[in-house]
Amino acid sequence: MYRYCKYSCSIIALALSACSGLKNTRQANIFNRQDAIAASQAGASPLFFEAGLLPEGQQVSGYSNDKELISRNGLPNFFNKVNAGKPLTIAFIGGSVTQMDNKYRNQTAKYIRALYPKSAIRFMNAGVSGSGTDLGACRIQNQVLNYKPDLLFVEFAVNGSYLPGLEGIIREVIKNDPGTDICLLYAIMSGQSQLYMKGEEPANILELETLADHYHLPAIHLGWEPSALEAQGKLIFKPDPKVTDKPVFSDGIHPTEFGGYIYAGAIVRSLNKMQSVGSAKKHVLPAPMIKDNWEDGKMLGLEQLTFSSGWEKIDPKTNANLKQFAPWFSYVMQADRPGSFFSFSFKGNKIGVFDIGGPEVGQLDLVVDGKKLKSLNRFSHWCNNRYRGQYDFVDVPYGEHQVQLVISSEIPDKKALLGTNQLADITANPDKYNKCVIWLGKVLIRGELIKNIN
Incomplete structure (x- = not known):
């Protein structure tokens, strides 16, 4: 099957052989x-x-x-x-x-x-x-x-x-x-x-x-x-x-x-x-060609999640750096304190975030059923004095899961990620980059939302 490349703030390279x-x-x-x-x-x-x-x-x-x-x-x-x-x-x-x-x-x-x-x-x-x-x-x-x-x-x-x-x-x-x-x-x-x-x-x-x-x-x-x-x-x-x-x-x-x-x-x-092909009728839904297709994909609104203390509701239209994302996100949730988290419960096999990257962003620790699964770095070399929409998915075994995404205390090595040709802004404005902000727009899942976690 044609290989799929996942996108996050940093595009994941395809691993291809070069035998010829x-x-x-x-x-x-x-x-x-x-x-x-x-x-x-x-x-x-x-x-x-x-x-x-x-x-x-x-x-x-x-x-x-x-x-x-x-x-x-x-x-x-x-x-x-x-x-x-x-x-x-x-x-x-x-x-x-x-x-x-x-x-x-x-x-x-x-x-x-x-x-x-x-x-x-x-x-x-x-x-x-x-x-x-x-x-x-x-x-x-x-x-x-x-x-x-x-x-x-x-x-x-x-x-x-x-x-x-x-x-x-x-x-x-x-x-x-x-x-x-x-x-x-x-x-x-x-x-x-x-x-x-x-x-x-x-x-x-x-x-x-x-x-x-x-x-x-x-x-x-x-x-x-x-x-x-x-x-x-x-x-x-x-x-x-x-x-x-x-x-x-x-x-x-x-x-x-x-x-x-x-x-x-x-x-x-x-x-x-x-103009003259076929006659008006309802489309018939056949059996899926691919059993594991994404017809169960969903984009959850922030009101469907539970947020800890430390989060603030932001209207992107009122923020010069975020206003370009208003057509996607009527509001975003912002936090910059390590340990602040949001949570939800669902039945399915994929978890994703749709958020905003920029110089200030940090990492989210993904905790599933009480165990840290991985860290999602929301910064990449494309975030050099620039704000951008981004998304990421993580696979989990199919089933019911309790999910927390927690702001990590570890700030990515942003100079290393930017590379030697993109150090002017971070050198001039180090405080802007020495942060772990998260601007959350939506949560993505494959499956069904069950309930919020209190």
Whole structure:
């Protein structure tokens, strides 16, 4: 199975062998990808956004490739509603490629608005930079399904496209409302355009296709057209100082505004092709393809936890360093005293935290059923005078557990973590870093909350 890389404040490197030149290249590509994703982790975006108007003269290209869209059962419920003039909600969930403003998500929304000018459509941005389908499966209920979407675009191909997490997302959507249509989007990263040029598709996308087949979901390969344009010498995939006379498609992962319109064009062409595919009906929930999928993923609100003394409720909008996270967290709990803890009880097999990293943060000791399991360091070299959203998961044996997360008295060796090239701020402001602050936004679990611990 395609290997999954967990994310925390510090991206955990994949352990890959380098037995050949090809493997070395693949390893370098993966590490570069993780660095780019980690660097992109930052603040939140507003959940709802306005589509705006297409620039004058902006049109979808005439590119044609039968492999661009695998329509399967199409999007008949969406088209039934839009043709009937009903109000609609269209949501996008994914990583940084989706969260970014003025890129494919906004551009697709502009095209859709132009296609259906008489329809009342609201658009949702559930992109979280630097995140994968694991966090997606935990947050989709709170951030998407509670708002009753009619159509959901799912984009995780270059960000943690972890199959059990993606199946969890799909199953949660169908269980919540079998009338919601789902469309998978396959973005690409550096190196993959070479496969498309040869008429092949990347291995990670082929694995995503097994889920699309199982649930009969349409999928759009966003990489065919940019790969064809690169082959024709009409663009370069990522910046090259030696090439100044061609448009740049991306930074290797994240499309530019120019690249975003190419992605959006593929989506619009596919929507046009799917207008007459299938008939409106409820989606059937088959047996899971992966038994251990993440359909039981949940994101707990802070009001569902028990806090010791020493914690303070903070409105991020009132804090200059934290206000960028307000769309994710209506409030955060803050503490900086070793020994302060929060607790809960659940039945399941994974525990996670969704929090805010920065120069001041420390470590949490995870105590399960009275025994310390491990320490979760909330600081990394990405926290150099910078605040960022982050999350982490820990496996536990399936069952009922009492959980405490305790602020550790041990402060990480932050200079060592920052590295020799990032010591200016910590040298100038040592007191800022000599702290063990925790800014908790949400708790994540796979399983069911049982009760609070008193």
